[in-house]
Amino acid sequence: MTEQYQLVETRLQEKLDNGTTRCHLCLWRCKIGHGQRGFCQAHVNRNGTLYNLSYGILSSIDIDFIEEKPVKHYRPGTKVMSVGSFGCSFRCGGCHNLDISWGVEALDDLAKGQSTEVWVSPQKLVDAAIRAGVQGIAFTYSEPAVWLEYVLDVCELAHRAGLYTVYVSNSYVTDEALELLVGQVDVLCSDIKSLSDDFYKDICRPARVEQVLASIKKAHELGIHVETRTNIIPGKNDDPDEHYRIACWIRDNLGADSPWHITRFFPAYKL
Ligand code: SF4
Structure with missing residues (x-):
């Protein structure tokens, strides 16, 4: 490190x-x-x-209850330190974290060696979490795969310090990356944004629903505690038939007791 x-x-x-x-x-x-x-x-x-470029560069840090991630069936009532960096693998039209997920200016400065961002070592982050009295660290705000090097180093130290780890994902993640999470990430909370390829094409041209679902299923098969979420965007993914099919997929692939969070959309960016 x-x-x-x-x-x-x-x-x-x-x-x-x-x-x-x-x-x-x-x-x-x-x-x-x-x-x-x-x-x-x-x-x-x-x-x-x-x-x-973004190892140790934090765009955001906050303290939340784990239920806000949202995760309901893992250490309920405990708190996590939520952190994120810059950059993302998706460009969602309703993104609430645009400055973070695109992060163009911050990443440009880092690439040019002109960044003034504060650097936080994995140990410093874990120490801060202990001082804050939380029980876990959550990687969120944009897809954690894009700074997996830092995520894995923090997870290792977090576990040594008795903290659990949460990975909030869009699940456009390779099997190889998921395999690196085993033993390091305790909880994966993933979006199932839609069951329509056209919806995914809008936010990430090459992404297909079957790839996202396969990635979620793989994480579950690897023994990671998985919970899923669908943010309902009026006119985009609000068809009850689609919701029924998502529920059936979760029941058949993650188990009938696997939590599925349905969240309300708040307008942002282009939506
Ligand atoms: S494949 Fe690698 S470089 Fe390309 S978007 Fe994903 S994380 Fe970034």
């Missing part, structure tokens, strides 16, 4: 011909040439090696 800000090698990268690299953290599986960044903007290729 590093003691000051520096580029950290991307955990799941494949070195290709001519100095290009492929990132396998999320299902974009971006092919990235020297000097270029992936879709999330948080990974940069420098001379044939891929690096995470």
Whole structure:
């Protein structure tokens, strides 16, 4: 683990011909040439090696009850320190965290070496959580896969300190990345935004419903406690027939007692 800000090698990268690299953290599986960044903007290729720009860079930090994540069947009544960085694998039209999820300015500054963002080591974050009296740390606000290097280092130290860990995801995540979460992440709370490929195409061109569902099922099969959420957006995913099909999928794949959270949409960004 590093003691000051520096580029950290991307955990799941494949070195290709001519100095290009492929990132396998999320299902974009971006092919990235020297000097270029992936879709999330948080990974940069420098001379044939891929690096995470956002290791230890926090965009947000807050303290919540675990029920607000939302998670209902894991350590109810306990509190988590919620943290997020910059960059995301989706571009949701109703995003509430636009400055964070796009994070273009912050990530540009980091790429140019001109950032003034505060750097927080994994140990400092865990120490802060203990001081705050919380029982867990939650990675949220944008997709945690885009800074998985930091997430995994924090999880390891958090467990050693007796804290649990929560990963709030869009589940556009590779099997390889999910396998790295085993033993590190206790709870995965994932969106099932819709069962319509057109809905996903709107926010993430290549994403398909079956990929998202397969990723959620895989996390469950890996033994991670999984809960799901659908945020109902009027006119977009408010068909009761679709909700019935989501409920049936959860019952058949995650179990009849698996919690599914239906949340109210609050207008934001383009919606
Ligand atoms: S995390 Fe996803 S979007 Fe970002 S570089 Fe890797 S594959 Fe691309």
